[in-house]
Amino acid sequence: MFYNLFKVLCEYNSVSSAQVSRDIGINQSTISMWKAQGTTPSTKTISALATYFNVTPEFLLNHEDSTFEVNSTIELKQEARDRGFEDYRKEALLKSFYSLNELGQKKAVDEISDLATHPKYIK
Secondary structure, eight states, X not given: OHHHHHHHHHHHTTOOHXXXXXXXXXXXXXXXXXXXXXXXXXXXXXXXXXXXXXOOHHHHHHTOSGGXXXXXXXXXXXXXXXXXXXXXXXXXXXXXXXTSOHHHHHHHHHHHHHHHTSGGGOO
16 A cells, blocks of 8 residues: 555655645645555656655555555564665765765765754764
């Protein structure tokens, strides 16, 4: 069920479903339908969610199957990591980094260094 994967991605990224709905411009009721009726988002919404969570649309579509229907969110998070979620995030980060000029790369490193010292963002 797609909602289970969506829930994992929200928790992994420390955002609420309400925040995601505001950020990408969908109704909260749409997300509720994913949960209650087991529906899958439209192609447009899949694309927006992929961009939002820094994963590919294929990841979202290929990982909504029943293997995500387990009892524990911790298990869901581990499943997402095991299935390559971390790789997608790293790939997106590196792609963005290497698209920057030298000055941009320096600023990116400085920003990440600042984030790494902020308690809100430390693992």
